Amino acid sequence: MTKVKVGIIGTGNIGTDLLVKVQRSQELECSLFMGRRYNSRGMKIANEMGVPVTDRSIDALIDNPDQCDVIFDATSATAHRHHAPILKSMNKFTIDLTPSLIGKMCIPAINLDECLDEDNVNMVTCGGQAAVPIAYAINQVHPDVSYFEIVAAIASKSAGAGTRANIDEFTQTTKQALINMTHVDNSKAIIIINPAEPPIIMHNTLYTLVECPKMDEIKHAVSLMELRLQQYVPGYSVVVTPTFENNRISTMVQVTGRGDYLPEYSGNLDIITCAALHVAETYVKRKL
Amino acid sequence: MNKIQFFDATLRDGSHAINHQLSLETIGRYCRAVDDAGLSAVIVGHGNGLGASSLQVGLSKHSDISMLSTAKKNLKKTKLGIYMIPGFGTIKDGLLPAIEIGVDIFKVGTHCTEADTTKEHIEFLAKNDHEVYGVLMLSHMASVPRLLEEAKKMESYGAQGIILMDSAGALLPDEVKSRMESLVNGTHLQVGFHAHNNMNLATANTLTAIQSGATIVDGTTRGFGAGAGNCQLETLLAILKKMGISSGVDLYKMLDVSDDIVAGEIGYSGGISPLNIISGLSGVFSAFDEKVQKAAKQFALDPRDIFIELGNRNVVGGQEDLIVDVAMYMVQNRKIDNSSYLLESLL
Structure with a gap:
């Protein structure tokens, strides 16, 4: 079977980790790795893997649009605002890994099917990918949930310069994803960055407030959701199953990265690249 | 500074x-x-x-x-x-x-x-x-x-x-x-x-x-x-x-x-209670605390002022009798506005 050609814009941590995953895929191959500097670490790795590279970023694609069918954008929200209309005019299915929120929010375990009809989908945040599915599962059992709260703790070393400079985007976007996917308007997101050495593995807690919780049904729904996530994020696990304590339900999940380009503790980055890859693979299987 | x-x-x-x-x-x-x-x-x-x-x-x-x-x-x-x-x-x-x-x-x-x-x-x-x-x-x-x-x-x-x-x-x-x-x-x-x-x-x-x-x-x-x-x-x-x-x-x-x-x-x-702070500030033995409070109540004085006047008189341990002495002196010399009237005398 011929592999579908994809382009990756952005050669930083996310772009490079994604590249390693794409090259392992049965369905995809990277036909253009687009950045700004040939001497960046990501470019060198792409070169060694024999992947075509360019330092002209999206301009190289504009000159020769047929070399890719699906585009991943792993640059920044600002850059994606510039890229999005160009990619749309070229009719490329675009998976946006920046927090720009231009396209529809996509959390594959929840709404993959409806996202495949869009021309641009947004991968939300790591905390969103990890914890919102659990909230969604609980909400399916209990539409009467009155409050959701996500606390995401990540290693300082796995928070790139972009995340650190735009921490509000994480907080606001994760909260928005919770609200969009569950319709529980009273929701909150908190992020904690921990500099401990060795680095901590990405850890997420979801607190839920609901009257008379049906714990058995909740536990069952959450374990099904865990299985669904593990299909595309191998390092995903529920480490504390839904537990009623202090008049709230606490559920905790961890994400251990695959260690492709980024170390295993960077589960926060791995879950985004895994989710993006899953969207692309499903898209090419169903739509191309 | x-x-x-x-x-x-x-x-x-x-x-x-x-x-x-x-x-x-x-x-x-x-x-x-x-x-x-x-x-x-x-x-x-x-x-x-x-x-x-x-x-x-x-x-x-x-x-x-x-x-x-x-x-x-x-x-x-x-x-x-x-x-x-x-x-x-x-x-x-x-x-x-x-x-x-x-x-x-x-x-x-x-x-x-x-x-x-x-x-x-x-x-x-x-x-x-x-x-x-x-x-x-x-x-x-x-x-x-x-x-x-x-x-x-x-x-x-x-x-x-x-x-x-x-x-x-x-x-x-x-x-x-x-x-x-x-x-x-x-x-x-x-x-x-x-x-x-x-x-x-x-x-x-x-x-x-x-x-x-x-x-x-x-x-x-x-x-x-x-x-x-x-x-x-x-x-x-x-x-x-x-x-x-x-x-x-x-x-x-x-x-x-x-x-x-x-x-x-x-x-x-x-x-730390305010009175213990004033006791320290005025340099008066800590054990005077309770007796100063009693005297203040009896003579309707601010216990802080009593401490400060005791400090001005350089009382030492064992001179608890002077608490009443000072209190009565203060009653006789009470000013119309007696709030913090002695605090500045320390400086």
Whole structure:
């Protein structure tokens, strides 16, 4: 079977980790790795893997649009605002890994099917990918949930310069994803960055407030959701199953990265690249 | 020595001690009282700052907005401040509403190695000409050079001062000294210190900070704060008085706040009582305390004035009989306005 050609814009941590995953895929191959500097670490790795590279970023694609069918954008929200209309005019299915929120929010375990009809989908945040599915599962059992709260703790070393400079985007976007996917308007997101050495593995807690919780049904729904996530994020696990304590339900999940380009503790980055890859693979299987 | 600014965290850090359940009535009354005492600034809100009301760290009884509006209404000269930790609070949900209410001072904090997560907030506030300070928390967890590096980042974002928090009360005085001196010498910023009392060093460490060049002091009335509490402001004010350093704050009025609002209305039992502070300030044997209180009651005097007059007379242990002597002398010489009439005689 011929592999579908994809382009990756952005050669930083996310772009490079994604590249390693794409090259392992049965369905995809990277036909253009687009950045700004040939001497960046990501470019060198792409070169060694024999992947075509360019330092002209999206301009190289504009000159020769047929070399890719699906585009991943792993640059920044600002850059994606510039890229999005160009990619749309070229009719490329675009998976946006920046927090720009231009396209529809996509959390594959929840709404993959409806996202495949869009021309641009947004991968939300790591905390969103990890914890919102659990909230969604609980909400399916209990539409009467009155409050959701996500606390995401990540290693300082796995928070790139972009995340650190735009921490509000994480907080606001994760909260928005919770609200969009569950319709529980009273929701909150908190992020904690921990500099401990060795680095901590990405850890997420979801607190839920609901009257008379049906714990058995909740536990069952959450374990099904865990299985669904593990299909595309191998390092995903529920480490504390839904537990009623202090008049709230606490559920905790961890994400251990695959260690492709980024170390295993960077589960926060791995879950985004895994989710993006899953969207692309499903898209090419169903739509191309 | 440069003038010291006191950032009173009683209505912020104190929230921790009572699970963020401060009432709006207490906030209003406290603000009126410290405004009248001449305090520089009062920081108000959830213990972890704007946007932190959550199941994770505790739900506030009242919203940030209602606490800040109440405080604002009850302040005339004292500046109103907020604290915010990015990751809990955001510009949109936290800072913009606070600006709308008319908050004067913005403290933006983070763990001591993560200064770059405060960039967008400090830059935003500085660009809009707000008074903004960077705060590095748990500052015992990083080396002196690393703290300086992080402080310089905050300086480059536009902070006009940097405050180190000893959030676990883990620093020893020489560690405070090296940290403060490094920031005073290595930046152009005003430097401040925020102590906790876990090892009973909060006030001593704050004094060390001042002697090392700090000009911003975080403290709370009665030491009311998370865990073992904070640097007790009234004690520090008494120490500064003894050292001849002008604070611009009325000590007697702050002692009244300590008794009436923090110990009385809120019911916090920690900290040093006002009378024990005055006993120390006047140099009168601690065991006189109970007898002075009895005499004050009997002769309708302020027990603090009795202590100070006893101090003026250089009484020693065993001269408890002089308490009544002094009390009767004071009754005979009572002035029409007898509030804090003897305090100045100490200086």
